[in-house]
Amino acid sequence: DQQVKQNSPSLSVQEGRISILNCDYTNSMFDYFLWYKKYPAEGPTFLISISSIKDKNEDGRFTVFLNKSAKHLSLHIVPSQPGDSAVYFCAAKLTGGGNKLTFGTGTQLKVEL
């Protein structure tokens, strides 16, 4: 049972445009959400996060939006750059679950020139 889902395996965007990556979750006990970025042959690296008590967090070109009632979060990248091409994983932490994360299946973003 996939508790964190990324329904788009891939996304292609032109350089300079906005990239929107989506993530849905089923467990209402998740209280913290993160996005990790992964380049080929490397480990994932932390990108941005949001607490369940907020609905938006922004860091430079990256903004994460959380809609708790819909159990949905999204990552916006604007403007998109070729170096943003990577696999993006959504992840969630359970209340009282320590620091363990449940990851989504990932979305491959390709930013084209």
Place this chain on the structure above:
Amino acid sequence: IAGITQAPTSQILAAGRRMTLRCTQDMRHNAMYWYRQDLGLGLRLIHYSNTAGTTGKGEVPDGYSVSRANTDDFPLTLASAVPSQTSVYFCASSDSGTGEYNEQFFGPGTRLTVL
């Protein structure tokens, strides 16, 4: 050493053989984790350790064992490898102090093929 190292980088293994994947961190993090990454399934937690001397099971622990004799090392052992354990394995570590969340730092991964 800076961060997390994993060894080997890649390995081809015959089914039924025993294999230990090594993971070492130098950040003095209390918590360590093992994940496997499979296409279409994302990253799944195999085992974790909140502090030296303790371990716990993740989502997919069957066929794997871990130990945490000290802070820095967290080896993952496949006692008798099967082809379904073909995957990319990532080790991660984090602080486990109080607070909302402590970032997990990942190693570069080990690509394991079981034939």
